[in-house]
Amino acid sequence: MSLNALTACLKEEGYTLAPCEEAAAMARRSDGAIDKDTLAQFGKTFAGQAVMLYGREGQMQHAVLVCSGGIVFDPSPDSPEDGEFIVDHFDRIALVGDISVRMFKVTRS
Numbered sequence: 001m002s003l004n005a006l007t008a009c010l011k012e013e014g015y016t017l018a019p020c021e022e023a024a025a026m027a028r029r030s031d032g033a034i035d036k037d038t039l040a041q042f043g044k045t046f047a048g049q050a051v052m053l054y055g056r057e058g059q060m061q062h063a064v065l066v067c068s069g070g071i072v073f074d075p076s077p078d079s080p081e082d083g084e085f086i087v088d089h090f091d092r093i094a095l096v097g098d099i100s101v102r103m104f105k106v107t108r109s
Contacts, residue, residue: 003017014109015107015108017051017104019102019105020050020104023042023101033099034101036090040070042070043087048068048106049068051104051106052103053103053104054099054101054102055099059100063075066086067083070085071085071086072085
């Protein structure tokens with residue numbers, strides 16, 4: 001699903017997406033990977049709900065819901081039903097190296 005399609009669907013239900021300022025906390029290492037210590041700190045302090053889009057080479061290939069405390073809910077059938085901590089999510093899917101991540105806070109319109 002594209003960001004435009006997701007935005008339109010959420011708008012129909014009374015929600016909006018706004019760029020998540022805290023996403024800047026996901027500092028990149030020199031090799032382009034996400035610094036997991038920084039990501040863990042972000043997850044522990046995050047409050048609310050956000051949509052995180054990620055993929056390789058600038059192509060957003062997957063979307064997940066991030067909830068307070070950095071708990072990720074992934075629609076993939078092999079994901080834990082109760083969610084998982086954001087760092088554990090990246091470890092489980094083995095998405096390493098130079099990845100692109102965008103995060104948008106979900107708010108009621």
